Amino acid sequence: MKGKAGLVTGAGSGIGRAAAIEFARQGAAVAVLDIDETAAAETVEMIEKNGGAAVAVLVDIADERSVRSAVERTVAAYGGLHFAVNNAGMASHHRKLDEMTLDEFERVVRVNLTGTFLCLKYELPLLAGGGAIVNVASNGGLYAIPSAPAYVAAKHGIVGLTKVAAVDYAAKGIRVNAVCPGPTRTPGFDQVAVGTDLIAMQEASTPLGRMATAEEAAAAAVWLCSDAASYVTGIALSVDGGRRA
Template sequence: MTHHDTAPADTVTQAPGGVDPRSAGPEGPFPTQEQPDQPGLTGEMTPTPDHGEESWVRRHRLTGRKALITGGDSGIGRAIAIAYAREGADVAIAHLAEEQDDADETRRLVEAEGRTAATFAVDLTDEQATVELVAAAREALGGLDILIPNAAYQRQRDGIENMEVAEVERVFHTNLVSTIVLAREAVPHMPPGSSIIVTTSIQASEPSPGLLDYAMTKAALVAFAQALAQDLAEKGIRVNAVAPGPIWTPLIPATGFPADKVAEFGQDTPLGRAGQPAELAGAYVYLASDESSYVTGAVIPVTGGRPF
């Protein structure tokens, strides 16, 4: 088993007090690039996102835990899977069939840490398939005590007058309805001490007109986490959320943004750059660990300084 102790020297500038956050990742601008549709694929991105393959340091905070991560093949989901495996958790990931290559790579990375990994090709807009996913993940891992509804769909919208109901429904079912179904199916089998961690977004509090329907779902996920946290507290299950800002994942070149928006992605943050998936993983580890035993109904913003 490989032990990763330090971040790559060529991507991190060490300041006297720690890593300088202004230069802890590529500062941009990004090369012009676009992927025709979602799901976006990691191998077609330049530069390749940092998921923590070399930088995440294990501290054994999730030993013996069992996690289901949707959208776990790439981007934030892959970063969570790598961090969880290094912290001692077994991991199941859900992905679309078109993302099998990325899912296989995430599985390899988890198994390289000596942990159990399972991958499931699932369309989360299909309720029965989502129900079966939770059952299959529990069987593959021998239980379930961490649920991370992370999969999301977004497309750039060109005005309210051009919005198609079918597209809006796809966004709502992928981002929001599937989260409800996943929690509904998982909670009866989750022991006290379990965690549900949803991925919301800076879009929940700072919505962009071009992402109207996506922003609506992310705002709803904040309410979901806060309400469900109160409901499940008596069961000893904590519910929290992480709100990413601009993070360099396959979702970005596959959203249909104008070329200049992709090139300048994240440069409007106070830290002046986009975040890397690995920079989100710590929030998910903290919220799943015993270190956050008094934290429920919370939202942790990881936004490069943009106010949430």
């Protein structure tokens, strides 16, 4: 990744932060995009402490003007765009379909699916000499998660967008793939799990016997953006410790 520049959305924490740090470790310049300016600045500080190049950029992926501005700021900062990881999103669980309000459903879809669409819309025309995009979906984009109808619908949509973009832009040398992590130990997940047996349940249902780390999920996204994956496009890569098998 040395000499390349790109962006990671939702890079203020979790998988996004881990991906931004790994890109920088491999020599790339990274725009750290997040709706939380403080969290984005913390990621930049982590990267710079290790000699990497990064800039924090505020973005709300549910807002078209914000997305356009963030992508343009990345290109202005680094003179080009070689990769992008569209990772930002929101969770939505513990609601069966008939218990969910329309406002909640539309909000989850707006952030996860429409947000990914907006990122793709403004990234694709600016990728320098081809390039690669990874959309972070979920194993919920491959099969059902009980009581998560909006989340699962949106993540399935991300997988569909990924496949269409991969086909439509292949002639321009652009590769588009999705990463579909299973349950991953992030600060956000740990907060939800406090006082429950959720972590033990997830570990028990995973063939490898543990949840993924944010770094493991991020590594798949970084690989898909690298030249090592130069003939890989249009896939939805499950990173789930064998759960789908």
